[in-house]
């Protein structure tokens with residue numbers, strides 16, 4: 001009887017799991033395994049670990065219902081996987097292909113260690129609809145601009161979802177109660193702090209979110225996705241990060257929704273599918289240009305005069321605590337600290353404020369997001385930060401500097417979002433809620449929000465900061 005390991009990583013589901021399907025096709029019996037191998041920086045948000053822990057517990061239960069179980073071992077994977085192969089008689093390991101630097105290193109090390117015992121690592125495409133880095137433009141060069149990429153991405157044939165297996169036959173040795181395995185919830189212990197309960201992980205929760213979104217906000221997505229005051233987006237990002245829902249499943253069901261939708265509904269579904277393409281665009285950028293993980297995509301920004309020293313620290317501290325005096329920025333940062341998630345529009349505004357109004361290096365903001373986001377994703381986070389900072393791919397010109405007041409007025413017209421996250425502004429009249437400093441003193445007193453006492457005065461004047469940023473950019477434009 002042949003046996004293979006299925007190395008679960010960021011595909012923690014049984015439905016639409018191409019890696020598991022490939023292992024089941026290859027061998028008579030499969031040992032599902034997760035290796036606890038913390039990322040080298042250790043900079044993982046406790047919320048992301050909580051999502052991971054929920055997802056592993058549920059995966060174990062689902063596997064048990066199919067005659068199997070999840071084996072959890074301590075890493076590094078290059079040590080754990082060959083041991084597990086020996087213990088179970090497996091001579092093949094199936095895992096998903098990865099575009100992130102750390103998992104790639106893990107894959108390479110695991111392939112060598114497995115080779116040394118006569119076993120083979122098989123890599124399967126399971127994270128994306130189109131393999132990261134697979135598309136190139138007419139002249140064979142990688143895409144670095146989203147619009148032409150998305151056109152090609154949309155045209156390209158995509159695999160249908162993979163059905164969930166009814167059973168996962170597993171070698172008896174691995175099913176024995178005495179077989180070594182850490183409890184799946186151990187992963188929580190990797191985080192420094194307690195265990196936040198939201199957002200929840202697991203394939204059932206992912207399905208619940210998707211069903212709710214598909215039956216409602218998906219059909220209004222084109223209109224409402226930019227509104228942080230409305231529940232206009234799917235909130236699936238923490239689940240896409242750990243893979244509790246498959247992208248092939250999402251695409252197939254989104255297309256089915258499209259068929260029965262009105263013209264507006266169709267446009268919304270198309271916009272949603274394009275957002276999935278952004279995720280794949282940034283994965284491709286990281287695959288093709290791994291240096292972006294640490295460096296500006298545009299090297300001319302290497303000479304950009306980012307703020308330094310105590311002043312930069314002071315600005316960064318105010319931004320991170322949600323105390324810049326700009327309500328939409330502060331609400332976003334407090335949502336990040338409170339929920340481990342931030343609305344996309346507000347991510348752009350907050351990132352623009354840090355890098356352009358405060359001239360703080362995007363890498364500091366990127367790392368802070370990764371430490372706090374439940375959906376922290378190396379490629380999308382890096383892409384989002386570099387796009388906003390103007391240092392990255394695509395055509396976002398540096399001089400596109402978000403105005404936090406007009407962004408607030410436009411996308412949070414009644415101030416409901418900022419009032420939810422910045423309670424100091426709860427009684428500020430609508431006309432002033434995105435610029436509380438504009439309230440006359442008597443209105444401040446009546447609203448219980450004296451600027452400088454109850455809520456910070458703006459850390460910087462936006463008009464002044466905009467000119468300062470454009471002057472700094474002149475250094476990049478030179479020669």
Ligand SMILES: Cc1cc2nc3c(=O)[nH]c(=O)nc-3n(C[C@H](O)[C@H](O)[C@H](O)COP(=O)(O)OP(=O)(O)OC[C@H]3O[C@@H](n4cnc5c(N)ncnc54)[C@H](O)[C@@H]3O)c2cc1C
Nearest residue numbers: 233234235236237275278279344347376377380381384385
């Ligand atoms: C500075 C900055 C940092 C970001 N960091 C991350 C991150 O660490 N992890 C992350 O998943 N996304 C990141 N994004 C992208 C985006 O903000 C989130 O994917 C989105 O807000 C998640 O909410 P949702 O699931 O409700 O999205 P929906 O609007 O429901 O979109 C569905 C899915 O499409 C993908 N998606 C949507 N917009 C984008 C985008 N602009 N770029 C890449 N993928 C997208 C996500 O996987 C998302 O879950 C970042 C954006 C910016 C500007």
